[in-house]
Amino acid sequence: MVGKLQVDLGDRSYNIYCGQGLLKKLGVLLQPLDLAKRCLIVTDEIIAPLYLSQVIQSLEAAGFLPLVKQVPPGEEAKSLSVAAELYDMALEAGWERRCPVLALGGGTIGDLAGFVAATLLRGVPLIQLPTTLLAQVDSSVGGKVAVNHPRGKNLIGAFYQPCLVVADLSTLKSLPKRELCSGLAEVIKYGMIYDALFFTYLEQHLEEALAGEEEILERIVLRSCEIKAQIVAQDERERDLRAILNFGHTVGHALEAVTKFHVYRHGEAVAIGMMVATRIALSRGLISPEIIERLEKLLRRASLPVEMPNVERYTFLEALIRDKKVREGRVRMVLPVSLGQVEIMEVDTQEIMEAAGL
Structure with missing residues (x-):
């Protein structure tokens, strides 16, 4: 069973899908969206061994061409320096405004990838793929994205809504x-x-x-x-x-x-x-x-x-x-x-x- 909700924001409305095994169906879920085939998956070194392969397989089966950036786990990754690495990677790949950024991980990854999506080329599509309970119920929904500053958490950020949120409840089984x-x-x-x-x-x-x-x-x-x-x-x-x-x-x-x-x-x-x-x-x-x-x-x-x-x-x-x-x-x-x-x-x-x- 797959639950579906809509966040009603006029022309920026988007769906939230919630259910078991949804990452394996990701490519199909993205098909109705107006996206370019090249995409960037942002994840961390803990999540990647667990779920990255099935995400890549699903995307490639739907004709997408994924790039991958793994960052260290934890709040340290939410920085302007790590964001700059992601900008460089996307721009070197010839990024265009319909090329999406996919956030595969918890709230830290969602914030970082969301900040990059909000600011790269003045905004590219963002897909949230939350893998923790906290990210599924909170940080992936609502469009707050940010990186940290030495003076405080989330002090550099934006309001930027995703195009889609896919909460695969299967990922909670591996959660400590x-x-x-x-x-x-x-x-x-x-x-x-x-x-x-x-x-x-x-x-x-x-x-x-x-x-x-x-x-x-x-x-x-x-x-x-x-x-x-x-x-x-x-x-x-x-x-x-x-x-x-x-x-x-x-x-x-x-x-x-x-x-x-x-x-x-x-x-x-x-x-x-x-x-x-x-x-x-x-x-x-x-x-x-x-x-x-x-x-x-x-x-x-x-x-x-x-x-x-x-x-x-x-x-x-x-x-x-x-x-x-x-x-x-x-x-x-x-x-x-x-x-x-x-x-x-x-x-x-x-x-x-x-x-x-x-």
Whole structure:
């Protein structure tokens, strides 16, 4: 069974396919799109041995001529220097504006390949082929692409929508448990910000998801993508509504930065960030203690951290203030006001530090 959703953005609308074994059908899925035959696959040295051959075989069977660039795994690959290597490779191959870039991997690959697609020749087609749960439910959908800067994560980027997203659930079978849990943090986020019934569903079926049950994972991925698609369709460039997707990310991104991206997976940092934001909401009297108790319990069941580590206070504060969502020096955070509903509020840095225990 293949699930299909559409992200409705007028002439930039695109489909999301979700199901088992879709990478083997990739060439067929690309046929309806107006693409040149030459294409560039961007992947990393972990994903390539697992899935690259079946992607190449499917593309070649459909008449495509793939080039491949493997980059080192991890956030270090999301840099302007690695992007420059991809520009050079494409331009040397005589790239044209209908030659697509395919992102085969997790969120890091999607961000890097997406940034290159957005900026090469002022924009070439982008195909997202997410292979992690986090990428399938979040980063591959919605059109945020970026590379990192020494001063912070994703500070150089663009809004650039893909032509197609193909989420092959078969790839989750090779995912280490820690990566699966990291992805579940973003899934839990959707329940907190948008859908209380979905949060309850996760409470009821979390162990099945962790065990890799296909039906549960398909429902989780499809509902997460559906929620994000609805939000992005209403606010593509994060002027208001879309900012609710940043629940947990203000503290999460700062925590990733101060630990040099080597300690926490993205979802783990977001889990801690969600707890800090929810503690602020509780201290302001916005929510009942039951909500923070349910969130903490669900995160712990997903083997996700819920407490801030002992980081240097000033360094963490500096990272907070560099956040893209800061306006005129004031931090804007997403705070829950009920289960399934959040609001964006200005929060004093001292309030954040107290909630973080720093």
